Amino acid sequence: MTRTLTLMRAGFDPTRHGALCALGGILLFNLLVTPNFLHAQTLFVNISQVATIAIVAMGMTLVISTGGIDLSVGAIMALSGALAPLIFLSEFAAANPTLGLVASIIVPILVALCCGVFNGVLVSYLNVQPIVATLIFFISGRGLAQVMTNGNLQTFTNPSFSYLGTGKVLGLPFQGWLVLLIAVVLYWMVTRSVFGRQLLAVGGNERAARLSGIPVHRVKIGAYVICAGLSGLAGLIVVAINSASDAARIGNLMELDAIAAAVVGGTLLQGGRAPIFGAVLGAVIIQLVKYTLLANGIADEVALIAKAGIIIAAVYLQQARKE
Amino acid sequence: MTCAGFFRPGGHSFGVWVVLVAMILFGLLRYENFGGAYNISSFLNYNAMFIVISVGMCFVILTGGIDLSVGSVAAFTSVVAAYLSPYGIQVALPGAVMAGLAIGGLNAVFVVLMRIPPFIATLATMLGAKGGALVISGAQTISIDWELNFTKLGMEKAFNLLPWTIVITAVVVVGLWIVLERTSLGRTVLAIGGGEDASTMMGLNVNRAKIFVYVLSGGCGGMAGVFLASGFGAGQPLEGVGWELSAIASVVVGGTLLTGGMGSVGATVAGALLLGLVFNILNFENGRGVISLSAYWQMVIRGGFLFVVILLQSHLARRSKGATQ
Numbered sequence: 001m002t003r004t005l006t007l008m009r010a011g012f013d014p015t016r017h018g019a020l021c022a023l024g025g026i027l028l029f030n031l032l033v034t035p036n037f038l039h040a041q042t043l044f045v046n047i048s049q050v051a052t053i054a055i056v057a058m059g060m061t062l063v064i065s066t067g068g069i070d071l072s073v074g075a076i077m078a079l080s081g082a083l084a085p086l087i088f089l090s091e092f093a094a095a096n097p098t099l100g101l102v103a104s105i106i107v108p109i110l111v112a113l114c115c116g117v118f119n120g121v122l123v124s125y126l127n128v129q130p131i132v133a134t135l136i137f138f139i140s141g142r143g144l145a146q147v148m149t150n151g152n153l154q155t156f157t158n159p160s161f162s163y164l165g166t167g168k169v170l171g172l173p174f175q176g177w178l179v180l181l182i183a184v185v186l187y188w189m190v191t192r193s194v195f196g197r198q199l200l201a202v203g204g205n206e207r208a209a210r211l212s213g214i215p216v217h218r219v220k221i222g223a224y225v226i227c228a229g230l231s232g233l234a235g236l237i238v239v240a241i242n243s244a245s246d247a248a249r250i251g252n253l254m255e256l257d258a259i260a261a262a263v264v265g266g267t268l269l270q271g272g273r274a275p276i277f278g279a280v281l282g283a284v285i286i287q288l289v290k291y292t293l294l295a296n297g298i299a300d301e302v303a304l305i306a307k308a309g310i311i312i313a314a315v316y317l318q319q320a321r322k323e
Numbered sequence: 324m325t326c327a328g329f330f331r332p333g334g335h336s337f338g339v340w341v342v343l344v345a346m347i348l349f350g351l352l353r354y355e356n357f358g359g360a361y362n363i364s365s366f367l368n369y370n371a372m373f374i375v376i377s378v379g380m381c382f383v384i385l386t387g388g389i390d391l392s393v394g395s396v397a398a399f400t401s402v403v404a405a406y407l408s409p410y411g412i413q414v415a416l417p418g419a420v421m422a423g424l425a426i427g428g429l430n431a432v433f434v435v436l437m438r439i440p441p442f443i444a445t446l447a448t449m450l451g452a453k454g455g456a457l458v459i460s461g462a463q464t465i466s467i468d469w470e471l472n473f474t475k476l477g478m479e480k481a482f483n484l485l486p487w488t489i490v491i492t493a494v495v496v497v498g499l500w501i502v503l504e505r506t507s508l509g510r511t512v513l514a515i516g517g518g519e520d521a522s523t524m525m526g527l528n529v530n531r532a533k534i535f536v537y538v539l540s541g542g543c544g545g546m547a548g549v550f551l552a553s554g555f556g557a558g559q560p561l562e563g564v565g566w567e568l569s570a571i572a573s574v575v576v577g578g579t580l581l582t583g584g585m586g587s588v589g590a591t592v593a594g595a596l597l598l599g600l601v602f603n604i605l606n607f608e609n610g611r612g613v614i615s616l617s618a619y620w621q622m623v624i625r626g627g628f629l630f631v632v633i634l635l636q637s638h639l640a641r642r643s644k645g646a647t648q
Contacts, residue, residue: 069442126633127637128633128636128637129581131442131581132571132575132629132633133633135571135572136626136627136630137626138568139565139568139572139622139625139626140625140627141626143619143620143621143626146617146622147617147620151617256446256450260446263443269443299457299458299462300457301453301454301457302454302458304450304451304457305450305454305458307450308448308449308450308451309447309451311443311447311450312437312439312443315439315444316437319437
């Protein structure tokens with residue numbers, strides 16, 4: 001009983017039943033209408049596609065739970081996705097393959113974390129509004145990635161790196177397991193760790209949090225750093241899936257998908273709540289809507305309009321419940 | 324005082340004028356053709372659409388809101404304008420602007436009536452308008468016959484003086500400056516940003532002013548779509564990506580606080596000109612062959628520029644806070 005209560009408080013919130021119903025509806029619709037929906041291939045395609053949205057959406061959830069927003073996630077994905085091939089295609093990596101591979105995963109994520117520190121410091125210590133602070137990397141991050149690669153498409157064959165995006169564990173895509181692992185860790189962090197408590201306190205009432213001695217600045221920076229790190233990881237996965245890296249396209253419009261997934265999953269834009277599994281659920285819904293429309297021959301453009309409708313409906317329902 | 328005049332020194336908007344003048348002087352001294360009629364005219368012509376959406380954005384931000392849909396609105400209305408262009412400019416221009424006003428109206432319904440946060444509401448219309456533009460155009464650019472009078476907008480000179488695009492932009496800017504500074508509606512817009520609850524209690528018609536700013540911003544997006552279509556001779560459903568952020572950057576560079584309540588039309592125009600000048604000067608610098616910066620650098624430099632401005636703003640804000648306390 002107490003366990004269900006904790007579950008309800010942290011993740012499995014009643015507000016999310018709407019999202020679950022939506023998921024059920026989409027699944028039912030697909031079973032009835034979409035040809036070959038009950039096919040292992042469908043599952044694989046959707047898992048490998050949804051993983052990047054889910055990973056970024058979880059980071060976004062943490063940022064939104066502090067009352068902020070992060071527009072730079074897509075640009076950070078481009079940055080890390082452009083860096084990785086540069087490293088493992090370099091002469092250094094040709095001489096030391098293992099070290100090169102490790103560096104090509106760690107260095108991009110470190111760079112992403114630094115971007116997160118930058119965002120976090122602007123938002124916390126300099127008191128810049130989150131939209132504006134993260135706008136800087138939104139504008140310049142992709143440009144930096146293109147400067148590094150000269151705007152070229154980098155293609156490669158590197159089976160060990162591609163494992164990130166194409167590998168399978170127990171028959172399911174590797175990145176699907178990665179999502180599960182990250183979700184469990186973050187869920188634990190939000191519900192059980194001191195940092196998680198502080199995070200929700202800051203989002204709930206920043207002044208009260210500050211007065212009760214919570215290091216508000218550090219907590220906020222933490223949220224932006226985690227979000228940026230996860231975006232960096234997502235950038236690597238996109239590159240690994242395609243065996244190619246195009247700085248102009250990696251993570252393009254990802255900020256919108258991630259925000260939409262977080263909101264559909266029950267994150268309040270005012271902050272104070274971080275439903276991690278809700279974000280994953282939101283990502284699954286967004287992906288399934290895209291897939292459903294595409295699989296039924298409806299153009300990509302209409303999918304955009306559908307996404308818009310979903311976002312409005314989700315927030316409107318949230319709003320109505322509050323009033 | 325929350326009001327800010329066109330050239331009023333002091334406050335947050337003073338810096339942008341100083342930097343703008345400095346950059347123009349730098350350009351004039353360093354490059355031969357910088358002050359030439361061709362450069363000035365093509366610079367203003369190209370930046371007209373950004374100036375117009377930035378001014379609309381300024382109004383929305385003054386109320387403490389935001390409008391992310393302007394870029395998509397411009398893309399959508401450029402397609403509308405392209406389809407209407409055979410009927411002549413007298414149909415295409417109002418038609419496209421009306422389409423923009425309609426999308427702005429949708430934003431107003433979401434924000435004011437349904438109480439959806441502006442960020443999310445306009446994010447949704449951004450996606451919707453982009454999808455709409457792609458649907459009605461079949462994801463193709465809709466080319467406009469060069470013979471039609473619609474494409475003359477950017478070339479033909481009004482009263483043999485300046486291209487129509489620039490004249491229209493100037494009229495929009497001055498008109499909106501008057502609205503903000505000299506009408507009760509403008510006062511209400513500024514008051515809402517200063518404190519929405521207080522404005523309501525004072526008996527100001529808050530909802531009417533908020534509806535006005537979103538509809539206005541949509542209309543400005545529509546006007547930008549007209550300029551886009553006439554300038555490139557085609558309806559461009561894929562354009563407009565990131566325009567909303569450029570517009571926000573212009574507003575912020577112009578010293579308007581994103582929390583609303585303080586800012587001016589003039590400083591916003593200066594902010595838009597400033598961001599445009601960065602590109603213009605880079606082009607000249609590339610032309611001299613001293614440095615060779617790719618187009619990709621421009622985005623990096625733009626971001627860096629925004630960073631510097633934000634640092635300055637945060638410094639100023641803290642200093643003025645210290646002064647009042």
